[in-house]
Amino acid sequence: xxxxxxxxxxxxxxxxxxxxxxxxxxxxxxxxxxxxxxxxxxxxxxxxxxxxxxxxxxxxxxxxxxxxxxxxxxxxxxxxxxxxxxxxxxxxxxxxxxxxxxxxxxxxxxxxxxxxxxxxxxxxxxxxxxxxxxxxxxxxxxxxxxxxxxxxxxxxxxxxxxxxxxxxxxxxxxxxxxxxxxxxxxxxxxxxxxxxxxxxxxxxxxxxxxxxxxxxxxxxxxxxxxxxxxxxxxxxxxxxxxxxxxxxxxxxxxxxxxxxxxxxxxxxxxxxxxxxxxxxxxxxxxxxxxxxxxxxxxxxxxxxxxxxxxxxxxxxxxxxxxxxxxxxxxxxxxxxxxxxxxxxxxxxxxxxxxxxxxxxxxxxxxxxxxxxxxxxxxxxxxx
Amino acid sequence: xxxxxxxxxxxxxxxxxxxxxxxxxxxxxxxxxxxxxxxxxxxxxxxxxxxxxxxxxxxxxxxxxxxxxxxxxxxxxxxxxxxxxxxxxxxxxxxxxxxxxxxxxxxxxxxxxxxxxxxxxxxxxxxxxxxxxxxxxxxxxxxxxxxxxxxxxxxxxxxxxxxxxxxxxxxxxxxxxxxxxxxxxxxxxxxxxxxxxxxxxxxxxxxxxxxxxxxxxxxxxxxxxxxxxxxxxxxxxxxxxxxxxxxxxxxxxxxxxxxxxxxxxxxxxxxxxxxxxxxxxxxxxxxxxx
Numbered sequence: 001x002x003x004x005x006x007x008x009x010x011x012x013x014x015x016x017x018x019x020x021x022x023x024x025x026x027x028x029x030x031x032x033x034x035x036x037x038x039x040x041x042x043x044x045x046x047x048x049x050x051x052x053x054x055x056x057x058x059x060x061x062x063x064x065x066x067x068x069x070x071x072x073x074x075x076x077x078x079x080x081x082x083x084x085x086x087x088x089x090x091x092x093x094x095x096x097x098x099x100x101x102x103x104x105x106x107x108x109x110x111x112x113x114x115x116x117x118x119x120x121x122x123x124x125x126x127x128x129x130x131x132x133x134x135x136x137x138x139x140x141x142x143x144x145x146x147x148x149x150x151x152x153x154x155x156x157x158x159x160x161x162x163x164x165x166x167x168x169x170x171x172x173x174x175x176x177x178x179x180x181x182x183x184x185x186x187x188x189x190x191x192x193x194x195x196x197x198x199x200x201x202x203x204x205x206x207x208x209x210x211x212x213x214x215x216x217x218x219x220x221x222x223x224x225x226x227x228x229x230x231x232x233x234x235x236x237x238x239x240x241x242x243x244x245x246x247x248x249x250x251x252x253x254x255x256x257x258x259x260x261x262x263x264x265x266x267x268x269x270x271x272x273x274x275x276x277x278x279x280x281x282x283x284x285x286x287x288x289x290x291x292x293x294x295x296x297x298x299x300x301x302x303x304x305x306x307x308x309x310x311x312x313x314x315x316x317x318x319x320x321x322x323x324x325x326x327x328x329x330x331x332x333x334x335x336x337x338x339x340x341x342x343x344x345x346x347x348x349x350x351x352x353x354x355x356x357x358x359x360x361x362x363x364x365x366x367x368x369x370x371x372x373x374x375x376x377x378x379x380x381x382x383x
Numbered sequence: 384x385x386x387x388x389x390x391x392x393x394x395x396x397x398x399x400x401x402x403x404x405x406x407x408x409x410x411x412x413x414x415x416x417x418x419x420x421x422x423x424x425x426x427x428x429x430x431x432x433x434x435x436x437x438x439x440x441x442x443x444x445x446x447x448x449x450x451x452x453x454x455x456x457x458x459x460x461x462x463x464x465x466x467x468x469x470x471x472x473x474x475x476x477x478x479x480x481x482x483x484x485x486x487x488x489x490x491x492x493x494x495x496x497x498x499x500x501x502x503x504x505x506x507x508x509x510x511x512x513x514x515x516x517x518x519x520x521x522x523x524x525x526x527x528x529x530x531x532x533x534x535x536x537x538x539x540x541x542x543x544x545x546x547x548x549x550x551x552x553x554x555x556x557x558x559x560x561x562x563x564x565x566x567x568x569x570x571x572x573x574x575x576x577x578x579x580x581x582x583x584x585x586x587x588x589x590x591x592x593x594x595x596x597x598x599x600x601x602x603x604x605x606x607x608x609x610x611x612x613x614x615x616x617x618x619x620x621x622x623x624x625x626x627x628x629x630x631x632x633x634x635x636x637x638x639x640x641x642x643x644x645x646x647x648x649x650x651x652x653x654x655x656x657x658x659x660x661x662x663x664x665x666x667x668x669x670x671x672x673x
Contacts (some may be wrong), residue, residue, distance in 0.1 A: 031495075032597065033598050035597055036496055036497060036596065036597060040495075169642055195636075195641050196642050197644075198642070200598035202393060202589065203392055203393050203592070204593070206633045206644070207636060209389060209637065210636060233508075233593075236510070237508070237518060239510070251496070251497070294496065295496075298496075
């Protein structure tokens with residue numbers, strides 16, 4: 001009844017004739033502590049949609065992206081969501097820290113407008129059985145990432161695995177590393193130490209000392225990049241020579257080249273630019289035209305978000321309403337053109353993806369280049 | 384031994400940042416809440432000079448140090464000077480506004496990507512043995528040595544030089560100091576310059592050890608409890624407060640729970656405020672001013 005009322009409200013409130021474009025609204029951490037991860041996603045998303053508009057738009061209509069900065073603050077995200085809804089957006093997009101999710105979810109539920117997480121960590125509400133209004137295309141997948149990572153460790157390990165864990169003290173990272181710790185036991189590994197460092201720590205050596213003293217032969221970390229890499233670097237400086245596996249954030253390809261450590265592995269779901277796919281050439285060209293200030297390697301996630309928005313709007317007949325967009329998102333299949341291991345598929349029940357593919361990379365000292373250690377490994381996303 | 388090294392490095396970070404809070408407060412009674420941002424500006428200054436003077440690391444470091452000092456003096460001359468005679472609260476609020484402005488400007492000028500000035504300087508952060516199986520990073524060692532040098536230099540400056548004695552006099556009684564012919568604006572500008580220089584130095588050294596990230600600003604605030612525990616008008620107190628807080632953090636990480644490391648500085652601060660509100664080495668009569 002409540003859903004029907006919300007739908008009725010939206011249907012009557014959206015003055016379709018007044019819109020001459022598909023309008024979508026983004027609340028993003030363009031400034032503040034998370035800006036390094038989120039701003040490139042939004043800029044790439046915008047560049048991709050500008051490119052789509054330059055080619056004639058979607059279904060002959062332009063796509064208008066309204067971007068508001070929330071500085072990774074929940075109160076600003078709430079205000080942004082209200083402002084965007086007053087601008088009659090068809091879809092809300094969150095590209096920010098998990099602390100901003102709750103106010104945007106509330107506004108999305110209140111208005112019946114779908115909420116799409118593009119570049120921010122996918123909430124579990126997007127997994128089957130999915131929340132009717134929440135969708136996500138970001139690379140990260142809570143629990144699945146740990147499953148993929150620990151499966152890789154197990155496949156690689158010749159000796160019994162003594163595994164250490166490192167994470168930043170933010171809810172989503174702590175929950176994931178707790179999950180990974182439990183999972184490691186079920187996979188026959190021995191968890192020896194878990195270090196949770198506050199955001200930010202002036203020096204990661206004290207945390208690394210405790211981890212190193214536990215003598216792990218593997219360490220897995222799933223957190224913002226700063227925490228992952230500083231812990232690793234501090235451990236290396238303390239003389240630890242084990243293997244480290246961590247999440248491949250936007251900057252992973254460049255960072256592997258900076259660190260140049262053959263036992264520092266990254267696991268992720270987006271192809272690296274070293275693959276030199278046709279889509280990479282397209283991203284390079286669009287980036288050049290848009291004069292984006294980030295390295296092109298940072299932009300895959302934003303382009304994927306742009307492709308998903310384009311795909312959803314393409315299936316939304318004119319005149320658009322949030323309900324039509326929602327219907328399109330509930331039955332979406334977007335060709336990732338090699339940027340991921342397979343297409344991104346959303347169903348009524350699954351707003352994450354039906355299958356998650358993982359690759360692992362490290363630095364190869366003999367080739368003096370980033371090298372792929374494991375090709376796409378699929379995990380089915382089920383209830 | 385490794386624990387002692389870890390405490391020394393963390394204490395050096397806090398002490399180098401905290402002395403900026405103390406210098407400004409001690410001289411002008413203003414609590415600068417833009418210190419974290421000025422520290423970060425120092426780090427970005429090093430990244431900028433490193434790319435400008437590629438291949439000449441010493442020139443780049445010297446240029447960034449001069450830049451930090453100049454920025455501090457300019458902040459006073461162009462902004463904080465106008466707060467002279469206004470309430471302390473107005474001056475503190477001005478520093479908050481300055482911090483917000485600097486944060487925005489730094490994003491516009493330097494972007495949001497992590498930068499690594501040490502690599503730009505062409506150096507690597509080597510791991511050095513210090514005995515009994517303990518190790519320290521080269522940047523960490525420079526941090527400890529740099530902090531010791533800064534504190535020794537400041538003690539000598541404040542006790543032995545004319546400008547240092549003037550600075551102490553202005554801090555004790557500005558009216559009397561002005562009547563004796565001390566140019567207060569010059570003294571305050573110097574205090575801001577020195578504070579920004581030491582904060583900038585902390586930013587540069589942290590950036591050399593770990594790169595420059597948006598979170599560097601927050602590290603500036605983490606040193607604030609160290610300054611308060613030691614007594615906001617005492618350099619020696621800032622040093623002692625930094626050692627206490629660093630030791631508490633490192634020992635808790637190692638023996639209890641790493642999560643406690645984030646709250647322990649404030650727990651120590653609360654304990655100090657209950658037992659000795661003016662801090663370890665602070666002046667008792669300063670309490671109402673704080």
